[in-house]
Amino acid sequence: MSCNLYEDLIMEYLDGELICSEKENLKSHLQECASCREFLSIQKKQHTMLRALPLFTPGKDFTIKVMKDIHRKKDALYVKKILLFLLMPLVLGIAVIYLCWPKIVLGISLVTVYAVNGIKMLITVTSNWIETVIQWFQIAGKILSQLWWVQRIIFKIILDIFNWHFLGYTAVALLFAGTFLLAKILPQHKQS
Amino acid sequence: MGEGMLLDETMEETIKKIISGDEEAFSVLVDMYKNRVFSLAYRMISSQEESEDLSQEVFLKVYNNLRLYDPKKAGFSTWIYRITYNQCVDYLRRKRNTIPLEEKILPVFAETPEEKVITREEIKNLNNAVNDLPEDYRIPLVLYHFHGLTYKEICQVMDVPMSIVKNRLFRARKMLKETLIGGGFYVM
Structure with missing residues (x-):
């Protein structure tokens, strides 16, 4: 074994990494080799020196700076979260529009058609507004006359056929009947 | 020599506190490790200002990744040194500092009995x-x-x-x- 290899063993010995048999081997070599003894001596001194060398230290306000940095990064993260929270609905909206685009186009087209027709009808109605008002008065008169008859029939039925105990049921039934009647009468007048 | 694979109770407690949001505990940890982190950074970077900046980044990384630290894999010091080493290697890759240390003023040494x-x-x-x-x-x-x-x-x-x-x-x-x-x- 050459001295070069013993030098490595010496360093491992100083680092406390040698097993017993290697230690014995090194010990016997050191007794014979002056050069390796000198190497050991220098390495021992070097070890002591290196161990004694103190660590460097950062500026006094280092910890404060680190904590400020952490706070700053936390705040930035918080702002990012808020922005994300606000942007999420926008992104979702865009996604929905993108995915349902054909349906939305169809919807918009239908609404446009209805709106145009509606405007057309409105224009027609307002151009003949006098005629229309007269028609409305006629319709209102007929409704009122029909209601008068209905009223009479209702009272007759209530007084002649049913006794007062059935008034509640009759009222509800009449409400439905009245609604139905109105629905029947109104279109007839519109058609005429 | 060297930190064992398992954490001592105080450090484990400190880490738990930091994870649960205790900033005071983290400030204690920074005080404990700042000299070691800064020293290693300075030995690698050879610039007081840049080493301080890098050390700050290291602690920020430690704070953000503390949940990922696994005591079974490595000691806490080793973990911090690894972050510091990687941070410095990345930095040196980005910007090679060619100014020799002798031309600069050495930072303050930590006082030790030795x-x-x-x-x-x-x-x-x-x-x-x-x-x-x-x-x-x-x-x-x-x-x-x-x-x-x-x-x-x-x-x-x-x-x-x-x-x-x-x-x-x-x-x-x-x-x-x-x-x-x-x-x-x-x-x-």
């Missing part, structure tokens, strides 16, 4: 000799002697096999010895 063993002049000479070593050899030496890491922990920090760590460490010591003998440091 400091009395060697004089200020010896500290300066030894520092210069260490910083003259090539980076690949300097880092294992710094981690072993200045930071007290074991061979295994250095392997974990530098992510290299044990044989390389040993080889570089021994080579660094021999190179250092040659430099110091040449400078008349050792009077035998």
Whole structure:
């Protein structure tokens, strides 16, 4: 074994990494080799020196700076979260529009058609507004006359056929009947 | 020498507190490790200002990734050294600092009882000799002697096999010895 290899063993010995048999081997070599003894001596001194060398230290306000940095990064993260929270609905909206685009186009087209027709009808109605008002008065008169008859029939039925105990049921039934009647009468007048 | 694989209770408690949002506990941890982190960064970067900035980034990374730390894989010091080492390697890759350390003012040393063993002049000479070593050899030496890491922990920090760590460490010591003998440091 050459001295070069013993030098490595010496360093491992100083680092406390040698097993017993290697230690014995090194010990016997050191007794014979002056050069390796000198190497050991220098390495021992070097070890002591290196161990004694103190660590460097950062500026006094280092910890404060680190904590400020952490706070700053936390705040930035918080702002990012808020922005994300606000942007999420926008992104979702865009996604929905993108995915349902054909349906939305169809919807918009239908609404446009209805709106145009509606405007057309409105224009027609307002151009003949006098005629229309007269028609409305006629319709209102007929409704009122029909209601008068209905009223009479209702009272007759209530007084002649049913006794007062059935008034509640009759009222509800009449409400439905009245609604139905109105629905029947109104279109007839519109058609005429 | 070196930190065990398991955390002591105080450190475990501190880590738990930090994870649960206790900033005071993190400030204590920064105080505990700032010299070690800064020293390693300074040994690698050789600039006071940049080393401080990098150390700040290291602690920010530690704060953000503390949940990912696994005590079964490595000691806490080793984990912090690994982050520091990687941060410095990344930084050096981005920007190679070519200004030698001697041209700069050395930062303040942390006061330790062992400091009395060697004089200020010896500290300066030894520092210069260490910083003259090539980076690949300097880092294992710094981690072993200045930071007290074991061979295994250095392997974990530098992510290299044990044989390389040993080889570089021994080579660094021999190179250092040659430099110091040449400078008349050792009077035998």
